[in-house]
Amino acid sequence: MSRKRTYLKAAKNGMFITGTVLFLTVLLVAVFADRIAPHKYDEMNIEKAFIPPGRAYLFGTDEFGRCLFSRIIYGSRIALKIGLMVVAIQISVGVSVGLLAGYFGGKLDMILSFITDLTWAMPPVVLSLAIVTVLGPSLERVVVSTALVSWPGCARMVRSKTQSIKNMPFVEAARALGESDLSIIVRYILPNTLGIVIVLTTLQLPGAILSTTGLSFLGLGSQPPSPDWGLILSEGVNYVSKAPWISIFPGLALIYTAVGFNLMGEGLRDILDPRT
Amino acid sequence: MLNYVLKRLAVGVLVIISASIVLFSIMQLMPGDPIRMVADPRLPPHRIEELKRAWGLDKPAYVQYLYWMKNLLRGDMGTSIATGQPVGYLIASRLPYTLLLAGTAMVVRYLIGVPLGLIAALRQGTKLDRLLVMATTMLMMIPGYWFAILLMMVFAIKLRWLPISGFQGPASLVLPLMTMVLPGIGGTLRVTRSEVLDTAREPFVLTAHAKGLSARAVQVYHILRNALIPVTVSFFLNLPWLISGSVIIENVFAWPGMGRLVWGAIQSQDLPVVQGVFVMITALTVVCNIVGDIVAGLLDPRIRVEIEEARE
Amino acid sequence: MAAKLLEVSGLEVQFDTSSGPVRAVRGVSFDIAEGEVLALVGESGCGKSTTALSILRLVPRPGEITGGRIVFDGVNLLDLDECSMTQYRGKQISMIFQNPLVALNPVYRSGFQVQEAVMLDKVPPDRAWRAALNVLKQVRLPDPEDRARSYPHELSGGMRQRVMIGMMISRFPRLLIADEPTTALDVTIQAQILDLLDDLRHEKRMSLLIITHDLGVVADIADRVGVMYAGALVETGDVTEVFEKPLHPYTQLLLKALPRGPKNELRLESIPGGVPNLSNLPPGCPFHPRCQRRLDICSKVEPETLEIHPGRTVRCHLVGGESFWKR
Numbered sequence: 073m074s075r076k077r078t079y080l081k082a083a084k085n086g087m088f089i090t091g092t093v094l095f096l097t098v099l100l101v102a103v104f105a106d107r108i109a110p111h112k113y114d115e116m117n118i119e120k121a122f123i124p125p126g127r128a129y130l131f132g133t134d135e136f137g138r139c140l141f142s143r144i145i146y147g148s149r150i151a152l153k154i155g156l157m158v159v160a161i162q163i164s165v166g167v168s169v170g171l172l173a174g175y176f177g178g179k180l181d182m183i184l185s186f187i188t189d190l191t192w193a194m195p196p197v198v199l200s201l202a203i204v205t206v207l208g209p210s211l212e213r214v215v216v217s218t219a220l221v222s223w224p225g226c227a228r229m230v231r232s233k234t235q236s237i238k239n240m241p242f243v244e245a246a247r248a249l250g251e252s253d254l255s256i257i258v259r260y261i262l263p264n265t266l267g268i269v270i271v272l273t274t275l276q277l278p279g280a281i282l283s284t285t286g287l288s289f290l291g292l293g294s295q296p297p298s299p300d301w302g303l304i305l306s307e308g309v310n311y312v313s314k315a316p317w318i319s320i321f322p323g324l325a326l327i328y329t330a331v332g333f334n335l336m337g338e339g340l341r342d343i344l345d346p347r348t
Numbered sequence: 349m350l351n352y353v354l355k356r357l358a359v360g361v362l363v364i365i366s367a368s369i370v371l372f373s374i375m376q377l378m379p380g381d382p383i384r385m386v387a388d389p390r391l392p393p394h395r396i397e398e399l400k401r402a403w404g405l406d407k408p409a410y411v412q413y414l415y416w417m418k419n420l421l422r423g424d425m426g427t428s429i430a431t432g433q434p435v436g437y438l439i440a441s442r443l444p445y446t447l448l449l450a451g452t453a454m455v456v457r458y459l460i461g462v463p464l465g466l467i468a469a470l471r472q473g474t475k476l477d478r479l480l481v482m483a484t485t486m487l488m489m490i491p492g493y494w495f496a497i498l499l500m501m502v503f504a505i506k507l508r509w510l511p512i513s514g515f516q517g518p519a520s521l522v523l524p525l526m527t528m529v530l531p532g533i534g535g536t537l538r539v540t541r542s543e544v545l546d547t548a549r550e551p552f553v554l555t556a557h558a559k560g561l562s563a564r565a566v567q568v569y570h571i572l573r574n575a576l577i578p579v580t581v582s583f584f585l586n587l588p589w590l591i592s593g594s595v596i597i598e599n600v601f602a603w604p605g606m607g608r609l610v611w612g613a614i615q616s617q618d619l620p621v622v623q624g625v626f627v628m629i630t631a632l633t634v635v636c637n638i639v640g641d642i643v644a645g646l647l648d649p650r651i652r653v654e655i656e657e658a659r660e
Numbered sequence: 661m662a663a664k665l666l667e668v669s670g671l672e673v674q675f676d677t678s679s680g681p682v683r684a685v686r687g688v689s690f691d692i693a694e695g696e697v698l699a700l701v702g703e704s705g706c707g708k709s710t711t712a713l714s715i716l717r718l719v720p721r722p723g724e725i726t727g728g729r730i731v732f733d734g735v736n737l738l739d740l741d742e743c744s745m746t747q748y749r750g751k752q753i754s755m756i757f758q759n760p761l762v763a764l765n766p767v768y769r770s771g772f773q774v775q776e777a778v779m780l781d782k783v784p785p786d787r788a789w790r791a792a793l794n795v796l797k798q799v800r801l802p803d804p805e806d807r808a809r810s811y812p813h814e815l816s817g818g819m820r821q822r823v824m825i826g827m828m829i830s831r832f833p834r835l836l837i838a839d840e841p842t843t844a845l846d847v848t849i850q851a852q853i854l855d856l857l858d859d860l861r862h863e864k865r866m867s868l869l870i871i872t873h874d875l876g877v878v879a880d881i882a883d884r885v886g887v888m889y890a891g892a893l894v895e896t897g898d899v900t901e902v903f904e905k906p907l908h909p910y911t912q913l914l915l916k917a918l919p920r921g922p923k924n925e926l927r928l929e930s931i932p933g934g935v936p937n938l939s940n941l942p943p944g945c946p947f948h949p950r951c952q953r954r955l956d957i958c959s960k961v962e963p964e965t966l967e968i969h970p971g972r973t974v975r976c977h978l979v980g981g982e983s984f985w986k987r
Contacts, residue, residue: 193363193637194370195592195629198610202374205614205622282491286596289493290611305494309600312497313505323494330489338485549720551757552765557718558757559777559827560750563742569776570765577767649811650766 081343088339094332102148109142113299122315132317143299144325150300151281151329154215158280159273161219162226167269170230171257175238192224204292214293218284226272233265267344274337278330301326356641360634367630371623372413426620435624438609446605450591453528458583461533465540484534496527496600513602524601539582543575577647584640588633665867666835667691672727673710673719682939684710686891697868699878702888708871712837716755717745750777754828758840760820764812770823771808777830799826818849839871854880887911890936890946897972907974909951953978
């Protein structure tokens with residue numbers, strides 16, 4: 073499929089465009105958080121606690137009189153950081169395992185496939201819990217432990233794709249010309265698996281972000297006064313009847329971001345699907 | 349069939365052992381000395397050494413692991429540091445609540461998701477199909493714990509129809525159930541829809557038409573009958589995800605299950621309980637996978653034969 | 661001349677693809693008399709299977725019959741609603757498929773799949789089961805009682821095809837369509853299945869429409885033959901006449917290649933040049949790029965179908981016009 077046709081399909085794909093727009097707004101907000109937010113995320117003002125959303129405070133204030141709008145603006149940085157870390161770990165582990173298992177096959181494939189199956193059977197949330205119990209709560213630990221059990225899907229996909237590509241004529245030709253295995257993997261096989269990896273990771277991102285902020289919600293990830301959306305939510309739980317806005321807005325921000333990634337992923341899948 | 353089950357079981361045991369090794373390694377990362385966390389800090393050093401010896405903590409890590417495993421096999425998962433109760437007892441008292449919640453949630457999810465998936469597949473390409481897929485996908489993007497709070501605000505605080513948390517009879521099940529069912533419908537709908545569409549393209553469906561079956565009979569006896577095999581198997585493969593996912597929801601609603609137990613244990617650094625829950629959930633995952641494989645074998649004669657051939 | 665059981669005229673089938681509609685069948689006309697065997701021959705992708713499926717109105721989406729008439733026993737099948745069409749399928753016209761492994765439902769016992777067909781004629785289950793066993797005996801399935809309780813994947817290729825044939829003749833159809841019935845089978849089994857089909861059509865007085873790429877099959881069993889190329893019939897006639905005096909250059913090439921193949925089997929792909937792409941046909945006669953005797957006109961105008969005498973047609977500029985009659 074020509075590059076031009078791919079761009080054309082992307083330009084016509086409503087889901088992809090909507091998703092990209094949503095994602096870009098989150099990205100811009102994160103980058104320019106300092107300028108957009110009227111207050112610092114940890115700026116307290118006890119006299120102004122529990123002000124409902126309105127002119128002065130767009131999303132209202134929390135128990136410490138912190139501006140929720142500013143906190144949510146700053147929180148976008150954390151959400152994107154989670155996304156970036158998960159993607160980085162998932163792709164580096166998943167792609168390497170999939171490529172090696174698919175390309176070399178044999179014993180190596182057997183061992184790697186067993187590790188993949190094993191990881192698949194690990195209960196993700198509980199593994200994070202175990203790590204946090206031992207090492208203490210931290211966003212990074214939660215993210216890493218979530219990502220470390222979320223790569224098997226990617227590895228399986230890359231493995232089967234690699235298996236189907238490695239016997240194609242252009243790969244055989246490269247092998248006949250004496251190219252090393254490493255060079256064949258990097259130059260011929262990796263580029264051909266990239267599409268599927270991008271789609272898969274984008275589609276898994278919302279789930280990763282939601283479960284990580286969920287752990288922050290339980291108090292196991294980000295610690296106060298971090299503007300992690302999950303943490304803000306858990307702070308709001310105690311004031312559900314008095315100040316429901318504390319719980320509502322971070323949830324909406326999460327949905328906005330998750331929907332953005334999801335639409336982007338679904339759009340990409342359509343665009344990269346040669347059948348459509 | 350028996351051989352096949354045994355083989356699956358063997359792999360399952362291997363997975364549980366490997367998972368426990370992973371967990372044990374994580375525990376080794378713990379800074380400081382486990383004894384000092386439990387024991388009275390005023391104890392003299394030689395008493396601590398004695399205690400260490402008594403608990404086997406002076407031995408190399410693999411010996412400690414074997415001790416731990418030996419106890420685990422005897423059903424002894426250790427003692428809770430916080431309450432002094434046996435971990436096995438704690439888990440046994442909480443497990444039914446988790447299984448009740450996750451199991452009911454899974455059943456309700458499939459009762460709603462499968463019919464919707466069928467409708468979407470039969471009306472493929474129509475507005476209704478697109479609407480169903482879109483709407484349920486959006487539901488997947490809602491964070492469960494946020495949705496839980498919303499439900500509590502509306503049904504428990506504003507309307508006072510349902511209990512806000514804890515377990516006080518069947519009414520308590522409603523809100524946690526809604527929280528766990530709604531986001532999952534999208535996945536079930538998609539699996540059902542794509543399996544039905546894939547089956548409808550199979551050559552044997554053409555055969556069924558050609559021999560004169562009515563469109564309805566072909567749909568029911570040849571498309572649905574075959575498409576529901578992978579859908580049923582997916583039920584069992586998804587169950588463990590729901591169980592481990594329920595950890596967060598249980599805490600929002602103070603549901604007295606394993607998720608609540610483990611969260612409390614983390615707050616009090618109660619490592620034996622965390623370990624126990626981890627091993628328990630891994631074991632449940634493995635069991636669900638095995639059950640899924642067996643059900644697949646029962647429903648699909650082709651797999652049954654693979655199983656029998658594998659015996660040679 | 662025997663009464664016509666099936667008359668197809670001007671059949672058009674289109675597939676809607678992302679790059680626009682593709683005409684898979686272009687104005688195909690033929691007929692089959694009571695008890696006659698017609699073979700449609702051509703390379704894969706020439707539209708012969710689509711033509712066969714059109715008769716049962718089972719062209720898979722995104723394909724659609726866009727024109728023509730399919731008259732069976734005086735009724736135009738294209739006028740029927742879906743419910744009335746169901747009455748024809750299996751009962752009047754039925755069809756067996758190329759690969760019986762995927763064409764039989766893997767989760768049902770083979771006997772049940774025959775029984776299911778018999779029961780459509782309001783036969784109670786126990787009698788239908790006996791009828792199914794009986795029919796499996798007729799198609800010479802060894803140990804029919806045992807095999808009926810086997811699943812399709814437990815049978816050999818030949819046995820599966822016998823079950824398939826049994827299922828499709830169990831309701832005594834008047835026309836049986838066989839789409840590459842022997843292609844997926846071993847050579848020895850192929851001959852047995854062809855013999856079976858030949859015997860059955862005599863016993864049951866069925867008409868047979870065989871779709872094949874194998875001229876050996878045509879010579880073995882067919883009375884008449886139609887040669888298809890790029891969605892159109894390029895030549896029809898009695899088998900002996902067409903084999904002895906082929907008129908279309910494509911048919912001539914096919915027959916010339918025939919003795920070279922092992923045991924009458926011919927890979928049509930051995931003819932130079934590629935199979936034409938239906939979504940992008942060359943102008944004029946679609947065969948002209950591969951034709952060794954092409955004229956100037958061939959690349960400009962597509963030839964009309966010419967009837968030489970009843971039941972003998974050809975679609976080529978070389979035949980007809982003055983050049984032909986002067987020769």
